[in-house]
Amino acid sequence: MPSLDSTSAPHGTGGTDAMARAFRARFGGDPEGVWQAPGRVNLIGEHTDYNDGFVLPLALPHATRVAAARRTDGRLRVHSAQAAQPAEVDLAGLVPGSVEGWAVYPAAVVWALREAGHEVGGADLYVDSDVPVGAGLSSSAALECAVGLAYSDLHGLGLELPQLALLAQRAENGFAGVPCGVMDQMASACCAAGAALFLDTRDLSARQVPLDLAAAGLLLLVVDTQVKHELADGAYAERRAGCERAARLLGLSALRELEPSGLEAALARLPEPGLRPLTRHVVTENARVRQVVSLLDAGDPRGIGPLLTEGHASLRDDFAVSCAETDLVVAVANRAGALGARMTGGGFGGSVVVLAELGDADRIAEAVADAFAAEGWKPPRTFTAVPSEGARRLG
Numbered sequence: 047m048p049s050l051d052s053t054s055a056p057h058g059t060g061g062t063d064a065m066a067r068a069f070r071a072r073f074g075g076d077p078e079g080v081w082q083a084p085g086r087v088n089l090i091g092e093h094t095d096y097n098d099g100f101v102l103p104l105a106l107p108h109a110t111r112v113a114a115a116r117r118t119d120g121r122l123r124v125h126s127a128q129a130a131q132p133a134e135v136d137l138a139g140l141v142p143g144s145v146e147g148w149a150v151y152p153a154a155v156v157w158a159l160r161e162a163g164h165e166v167g168g169a170d171l172y173v174d175s176d177v178p179v180g181a182g183l184s185s186s187a188a189l190e191c192a193v194g195l196a197y198s199d200l201h202g203l204g205l206e207l208p209q210l211a212l213l214a215q216r217a218e219n220g221f222a223g224v225p226c227g228v229m230d231q232m233a234s235a236c237c238a239a240g241a242a243l244f245l246d247t248r249d250l251s252a253r254q255v256p257l258d259l260a261a262a263g264l265l266l267l268v269v270d271t272q273v274k275h276e277l278a279d280g281a282y283a284e285r286r287a288g289c290e291r292a293a294r295l296l297g298l299s300a301l302r303e304l305e306p307s308g309l310e311a312a313l314a315r316l317p318e319p320g321l322r323p324l325t326r327h328v329v330t331e332n333a334r335v336r337q338v339v340s341l342l343d344a345g346d347p348r349g350i351g352p353l354l355t356e357g358h359a360s361l362r363d364d365f366a367v368s369c370a371e372t373d374l375v376v377a378v379a380n381r382a383g384a385l386g387a388r389m390t391g392g393g394f395g396g397s398v399v400v401l402a403e404l405g406d407a408d409r410i411a412e413a414v415a416d417a418f419a420a421e422g423w424k425p426p427r428t429f430t431a432v433p434s435e436g437a438r439r440l441g
């Protein structure tokens with residue numbers, strides 16, 4: 047049962063001409079331009095970003111494209127190739143909670159721009175995306191960054207890419223109501239082709255870490271389990287609140303400040319036992335990110351495999367955000383010869399990243415597909431993650 051889709055960029059969405067044609071068919075006029083921002087997969091550094099910690103994501107070839115033109119009547123009209131119904135938002139009454147469905151993300155970006163003091167008006171937007179939705183691969187960050195960059199260019203705002211990421215995070219936190227960290231938006235905005243982004247979320251200092259896995263005879267598989275468990279949103283907010291409480295109780299401004307050498311003593315000082323595993327995950331995960339970066343810098347990509355699997359165990363046992371489907375992918379992939387594997391993104395479903403020798407990828411994908419079939423689960427979707435470019439104008 048071959049399930050490995052190894053296509054790389056450009057993905058299913060149309061080129062600029064096709065985007066312009068589709069825009070004209072919906073709105074009757076020409077777009078002023080076409081912008082694109084990718085989804086991401088995180089190599090390691092999970093649930094560290096809202097603890098001021100380290101992350102190492104890469105951009106996927108899967109991306110969201112937006113053809114846009116300004117309007118002068120204060121209305122935001124959005125059509126998507128993936129949505130049956132278009133949406134129209136009156137920007138005069140734009141407050142959190144006033145927009146439902148996927149249009150919440152473009153509306154959130156306009157809201158965040160206005161909050162930041164930019165006097166931006168309405169627009170017509172045509173959106174096309176091949177970033178899997180609900181797969182933990184940051185489809186919402188891709189949409190926010192593509193719309194944000196379009197607005198920045200159309201209104202001459204000159205937003206730098208990290209500013210764009212912060213704006214998109216503000217949109218998501220303040221308008222869409224998702225208390226996420228900054229990793230997804232920074233990855234979508236700032237990643238470079240052929241590299242992973244080593245990001246310090248405390249000050250947004252970042253370095254592109256070359257990731258030419260093919261040259262080393264390796265590849266990175268993404269296995270999208272195609273499940274998203276209901277508790278995902280509430281549990282994310284709970285984990286975040288737990289980490290912030292642990293930091294406060296330890297007299298720190300964020301758990302990032304705790305080094306592995308001080309971990310045991312800190313755990314012993316924490317009065318609430320329930321906060322100990324959360325704290326241990328964040329501290330050990332930050333250390334794993336730094337170790338992975340050192341190994342990649344030293345030209346030893348195979349060496350990172352065990353750290354990926356350790357990271358998964360920590361997310362499963364200490365942070366408690368994995369689930370039966372992601373645990374099974376990790377176990378089966380490793381048994382089938384993977385060098386390492388871990389869930390990626392927020393958890394409770396979503397995707398797993400698997401590091402494998404090139405020649406083993408099909409066998410691993412097949413073993414995972416067979417294991418899902420044996421459980422009676424819907425087949426997972428597996429593809430190769432080629433580190434791709436961040437947000438940009440296409441035409």
Ligand code: GLA
Pocket residue numbers: 091092093094095096226227228229230391392393
């Ligand atoms: C989601 C959030 C990110 C990050 C990850 C977990 O993707 O949007 O900010 O917290 O979960 O690492």
